[in-house]
Structures are given as C-alpha cells and as structure tokens.
Amino acid sequence: MPAGQPRRVGVPRRTLGRDGCRDRGLDRLRLVRVGGLQLDVLLPARAGGCAVRHPPRTAPPGRGARGPCAGSAGVASRGGARMKAYALARGVLASLRSFDRQLGQRSGRRRILVDARTPVNFTMIARVYRALQRDPRVQFYFTASEEPSRLRAIYCEARDVRLIHPARAAWMRFDAYVASDDMWAILPRGTCRIQTFHGVGGKYGFDAPTRSMRMWDRLFFPNERRLRNFVKAGAIDPGAPNARLIGLPKADALVDGTWTREAVLAELRMDPSRPTVLYAPTWSPASSLNAMGIDLVRALLDRDLNVIVKLHDRSRDLRPRYSGGVDWVARLRPVLAGRTGVIAPAHDISPYLVAADLMITDHSSAGGVRLGRDGFGGGSRRRARPRQSRGAPRRAAGCRLGSFLPAGRRDVARGPPAVRSHRARARRGGAHGRRDAAGRPPSDRAGGRMPAVSVIMPAYNVEPYIGMAMGSALAQTFTDLELIVVDDGSTDGTAAIVAELARCDDRVRLIRQSNRGLAGARNTALRAGRGDLFALLDSDDLWHREFLSEQLAILNARSEVDIVTGNAWCLGGGRDGRLARPYPDARPQPDLAVIIGDERAVFIMSVFRRRVYETVGLFDESLRTNEDYEFWLRAAIAGLRFSRNDRPLGHYRLRTDSLSASDLRMVRGIRNVYKKVRPSLVDRPHELAILDRQLERFETEWRAAEARAALEAHDYDAAREHLCALHARRGGAALGLARFMARWAPALLARVYHVRRSRLSDRGAQLTSSS
Numbered sequence: 001m002p003a004g005q006p007r008r009v010g011v012p013r014r015t016l017g018r019d020g021c022r023d024r025g026l027d028r029l030r031l032v033r034v035g036g037l038q039l040d041v042l043l044p045a046r047a048g049g050c051a052v053r054h055p056p057r058t059a060p061p062g063r064g065a066r067g068p069c070a071g072s073a074g075v076a077s078r079g080g081a082r083m084k085a086y087a088l089a090r091g092v093l094a095s096l097r098s099f100d101r102q103l104g105q106r107s108g109r110r111r112i113l114v115d116a117r118t119p120v121n122f123t124m125i126a127r128v129y130r131a132l133q134r135d136p137r138v139q140f141y142f143t144a145s146e147e148p149s150r151l152r153a154i155y156c157e158a159r160d161v162r163l164i165h166p167a168r169a170a171w172m173r174f175d176a177y178v179a180s181d182d183m184w185a186i187l188p189r190g191t192c193r194i195q196t197f198h199g200v201g202g203k204y205g206f207d208a209p210t211r212s213m214r215m216w217d218r219l220f221f222p223n224e225r226r227l228r229n230f231v232k233a234g235a236i237d238p239g240a241p242n243a244r245l246i247g248l249p250k251a252d253a254l255v256d257g258t259w260t261r262e263a264v265l266a267e268l269r270m271d272p273s274r275p276t277v278l279y280a281p282t283w284s285p286a287s288s289l290n291a292m293g294i295d296l297v298r299a300l301l302d303r304d305l306n307v308i309v310k311l312h313d314r315s316r317d318l319r320p321r322y323s324g325g326v327d328w329v330a331r332l333r334p335v336l337a338g339r340t341g342v343i344a345p346a347h348d349i350s351p352y353l354v355a356a357d358l359m360i361t362d363h364s365s366a367g368g369v370r371l372g373r374d375g376f377g378g379g380s381r382r383r384a385r386p387r388q389s390r391g392a393p394r395r396a397a398g399c400r401l402g403s404f405l406p407a408g409r410r411d412v413a414r415g416p417p418a419v420r421s422h423r424a425r426a427r428r429g430g431a432h433g434r435r436d437a438a439g440r441p442p443s444d445r446a447g448g449r450m451p452a453v454s455v456i457m458p459a460y461n462v463e464p465y466i467g468m469a470m471g472s473a474l475a476q477t478f479t480d481l482e483l484i485v486v487d488d489g490s491t492d493g494t495a496a497i498v499a500e501l502a503r504c505d506d507r508v509r510l511i512r513q514s515n516r517g518l519a520g521a522r523n524t525a526l527r528a529g530r531g532d533l534f535a536l537l538d539s540d541d542l543w544h545r546e547f548l549s550e551q552l553a554i555l556n557a558r559s560e561v562d563i564v565t566g567n568a569w570c571l572g573g574g575r576d577g578r579l580a581r582p583y584p585d586a587r588p589q590p591d592l593a594v595i596i597g598d599e600r601a602v603f604i605m606s607v608f609r610r611r612v613y614e615t616v617g618l619f620d621e622s623l624r625t626n627e628d629y630e631f632w633l634r635a636a637i638a639g640l641r642f643s644r645n646d647r648p649l650g651h652y653r654l655r656t657d658s659l660s661a662s663d664l665r666m667v668r669g670i671r672n673v674y675k676k677v678r679p680s681l682v683d684r685p686h687e688l689a690i691l692d693r694q695l696e697r698f699e700t701e702w703r704a705a706e707a708r709a710a711l712e713a714h715d716y717d718a719a720r721e722h723l724c725a726l727h728a729r730r731g732g733a734a735l736g737l738a739r740f741m742a743r744w745a746p747a748l749l750a751r752v753y754h755v756r757r758s759r760l761s762d763r764g765a766q767l768t769s770s771s
Contacts, residue, residue, distance in 0.1 A: 097190040113174040114142045115183045118313035119347035124180040124198045145185035194218040199365025209235040222248040253350045264355035276306035278356035282364040283314030285324035286542040291475045307341035321577030453481040454529030458521030463492040465540035478548040483508045484525040489515030519619035519627040535607045542651040551607040562640040566605040573654030585646035592636040597690045602632040625669030664705040716746035
C-alpha cells in the first residue's frame, strides 16, 4: 500500500437503540491516531455485503473535511479531539461485538430472535420456523418487545417454542433478529436485523415509507411494487444489497396443496356443497366491521351461504383504538348461532382463503393475498381487480365493495333491505327523508335539491387513506349530505378512488384543480357547497357514524350557536389511541379570549352554518399552515358563537412524515397567524394582552423547534445559534449545558437528543398501550 494512504478495513455497524439515527457523520471516518494507538475504523459498508446505513454527508461551506496532518493520517469528517474520542469508542464497541460474535459462533449454532405484535406476525415466519426447527444448528427464540405482558397470547398458536422476555433477550447474543412489522427490539450486543413485512397490500405506510429503512441488514420484499416504492421514496438506494425479493412465504400454502377446500370446510363443520363466503374486515373503529359488519353477516346468512368471519387479531382486542371497545366475538356469536356461519378459530387466514369461493374485505391486506392466489390459478370464482394481481393490488379502501360479489348478489354490498329502503326514502325526501339543521325539508337552490350539509374534504396524494375517510362520511346516520372532494393536484391514485366512489354514490362530488394548498382546496369546496351547513373532514381522518347527527342536534337546539367543534381519538403516531382533546372537557366554551390563549380550543372536525362563511369570507390562501386557526379567530373577532361537543366522535390521524419538521411548521404558522390578527385587536386590550403573551411563548417555542430541526439535520452551527438565543431568553442550567455542548460537543448533544426523544416516544407508546 502506498505510504501516507490509510488502510481501509470494513467494520460492521450495529445499533444500540431504535431512534433511527445512526451516527451519520462517521460514514467516511479513516485512520485515527489517539496517543500512540492507531485504529482502523473506516465504515464504508456493513459486513456481508450489506448496504451503507447512511450516505456520506456533504460538508457545509467553510467546514470541509480535513486533510492529513503531520504525524497523523487525519480525519475525513469534522475531526477534532471529540471526534477522535468518539471514533475510539465506536471502534472499541465494534471490536467487542466482533469478538463476541466470533466467540458465540464457535459452537456452530445460530440463534434467531423473532419479534411480534400479534399472532399474525408469527404466521409470517411460521413456515420458515417449521422448516428450520429440525436443524440442530439453529435455535429460535420468540419475544414481544412492545407488549411483553402479552407474550403467551401472541404466540398462542406456536407449539413448543422458546418464549423469552425482551429484557432477558437484551442481554443475549443473537445472530439474527426477524420482524414483520415496524418493531425494533433493543439488542446491545448487535445482530443482523431482518424485515419480512406482513401482507402484500399497501396500507399504513407499507408502500409509502416516510423514513429511511437502511438500518435493516435485510429487507425481504413480498412483491416488486413495494420494492419500487421504497426506492422511489428514498427509503433505500436503487440496487441496495440489503433488499431481497422473496415473495410472501405464508402464501405458498395457498397453492402447494397444504390445504384443500373440502378439508377446511370439514374442519369447520360446513357443507361443501354450499357457496362459501369469507368476510375478513381489517381492524379499526372505522372499519366495515364497525360500520355494517353485523348487518352484512346477517344478509349473507339469509342467502343460505357458508359464512366464515375472520376477525383481525386487533379486532379481538377490546381497547378502543383497535376494536372501538366492542367485544366482536361476543357480538357475532348469537348472530351465527344455529346458522351456517362460524368465526374462524385460527389466526392464519390462509386456509380460509383456500376454502372461500368469494371474499369480502375492506382495507385488509388479506385481500391482496387473495388476489395473488387468483393470479397463480388458485381456482377463485370471483375476485376484485384481477388485472392487478401480478403486483400489489389497489388498496381495498379504493374499491367498490360490490366488485367483490357475483352479479345478482351485489345488493349485499349495499347493506340489508332495511338499510336500502331507508336510503331510498331519504333520497325521495319522505317521512324519514332529508331535513335541514332545523328539521325542515330541503328547499331548492340553483334549480336542484339542496343537501342540508356540505362535507368539505381537501385531498392531496392521500391514496392510502381517502377511501376510508370518504366511507366514514357516507356511512353517517344523518344521510342528507353532499361530500365535496377537491383533488388539489394529486399525482397518485387519489382522484381515481374518488371517481370510483362517486359512481357508487351520487352524494359524492369530485372537483379537480392544480395545487393551491389546504386553504385553496377548502375555498373551492366552500364556493361549490349547496348546504346551509358546512362540515370539515380531512382526507385522512375518520368520523364515527353519529358525528354529524350529534353536532347538528346542538345546532338545532341552540340557534345562537354558529360553530360546533368536536373531539376525536388520535390515530397513528406517538399519541395513537389517546384523545385529541380532553373528555370530559373542563375548559370554558370557546370565545375570542379562549381561542387566542389556547390554539387548540377549536378542533378541525367542526360544523358551522353558512352565515359564518358569508360573514368572515374564505380561508387565507397565503397561509400554508394553520389556516383553519386564523379562520376561527376571524369568526370570533366577528362575534360569531362557538360551542364544544367534547365527546370523541372520530379519529384524527397523526402522520409521522417528519415530527420535527411538522412541529416547526406548526410553530411558524401560529406565529404568522398572531402577527396577522394583531392589528384587529388594538381596541381590545384584554385580548391583545393575551395575544402578546402567546407571541412571546411561540417565539420561544419557535427557537426550540428550530434548534431541534437543526440537530436532526446535523447543522450544528444553526443549532448553536438558536440555543444561544433560547438561553438568553429563558436562562436555566439545562439550556446552558445544551448551549455549551452545541459549541464544544455537538455530535454528543445530537446523540443525547435522539436518545431522549426515543425514550419519550417509547414512554408515550407504553402509556398508550396501558390506557
């Protein structure tokens, strides 16, 4: 090797936590000399040909990588004593792990740890486990890192397996860690982490990742579509060596003769001469099970069919965020008793897919498995979207339920006769027909029938969510509505899903426009709305069936109220399953002072009279965020009256695209709103004083959010600037220490921040799961 060139040695990089931040500044660290000791700690790629976890960062202007120094090879990253010490620690840890791994492998045995959230996760690895368990060189262990108390319940169908508590697993060495969901057990001794996913249908971000997946040593993709989407989203690199296309192992049983239709029906004690329908709804308080499941099952049973109801694992969980707090097994048993129906006893849906002649599902990924079976000649008599079976299917939320049914039986998809006749009467405007907020029959506007409520739904690239959001609006017990969906320049399949549902329900109106933001999309819908009431529903949120009827009851009873604001459960993110607002809510009813002093006083799921829009005008399209808050403030300044219904009647989705960036946008947006409305309060000293206090508060929060975003981006100069300003404004020992570390040990400060954020996130998840 030529003199003066550092020798490169690959060292496997492992992780100590699940925060997703993996020492991005060390990807090109070269020879380091500490005293008289030299350590080769170059980290170009993972051992075994795995991908680099993070690509090298380009140094900011004026802070380029340092070249070799006299008597030393130098450091290619930012260098300095702190980086040398950190590199030494990393090198020592890598050496210890390498020694630990080599020592453990001398026995010739390999340990594999399988992690799971629900029994379905075990079914994903079950065939692989059964094939390898006869090999004495392989030892499997099974854990539940997120809910250790449910360990035995999760692996209830696994026979003779080694169950291990995650706390004990953390002290053991494993050669591989296998997960089929977004789980990340803490394993300080390092391991090869393998993600197998579960299901082939794209939902819950599986086909639209919002963060890097380079921390996984292997990604086993079920189909090409998901692999392409991961590359397109930047979650992995094109041609990444850690990506493998292997299919869905559990689906092999659908075509290899493991099960036959006759054998499965015989085990369920069903007559094989009857047509068999499999109803497999997904879990969610807004799923078809909650909206119409009982009626649908009864309608199927009335047609002398075999009916297999396959409940999702989470639908058996009585916690409200999973099942809506309903014991579905207890609810379904009396409906099925003495009839030709049964609740599927096993957690693996594969045998029931083989037995079924027809499948009814909603947003369940099992529908994608069914389509895959049909594409390989599984003998299906009916299927949805057969042309898509080679890749991942279109999300079930975007398909008509009737397209799953044979011709002549599609009336089942529209609900039982009582439901259909009720809808027919509603559309005819009869005794149970449409009524406005005051209980009067609708009048004519512009020559047509006027709906009582115009539901406003802006939509931009929400293909995974919009089907369920629209379904929750169209399933309202109050049916006299129009649903106006404004496609704000989407580039995915959003508009196609809306158009499909518009063909099924004439209450849906689709308006397409170039991208103008949330405010622009809402304004288009306001101008097009024909109702005397407007209701706001975002395209990724969900309403319970009684949402409109309960808000309208308040408006009917109190003519002085102009705006009724609601409440909901959080869906996704760190607050999943928790309330968006308190219930019961002891806060005073919203007025101008309250709304200024509490930016969360008015919830986005609100219903308001047309006179609000006619009084205060449209949403401000110059605001890219918090345009709704500014709209409510203008309404309060104009003297319009608010009322709060604190009962949670919906699900408010928290999408985890970028938590720090979202916080920063929100804080910036509120500051802009306060600066805009301040001139309107010059003659209201009480409200003006509240607003000035809020401005001071959000100036501080803006500085803190900017500092967090800078640490996320490893922009240590910007982080130091904001922390200095924050310390000057607020003082305090903690901020003083952070300011000092930003100057002298910024990488360590970023590490401490990420660890603390991860612990807070985990603590929030634990509180959520225990609630």
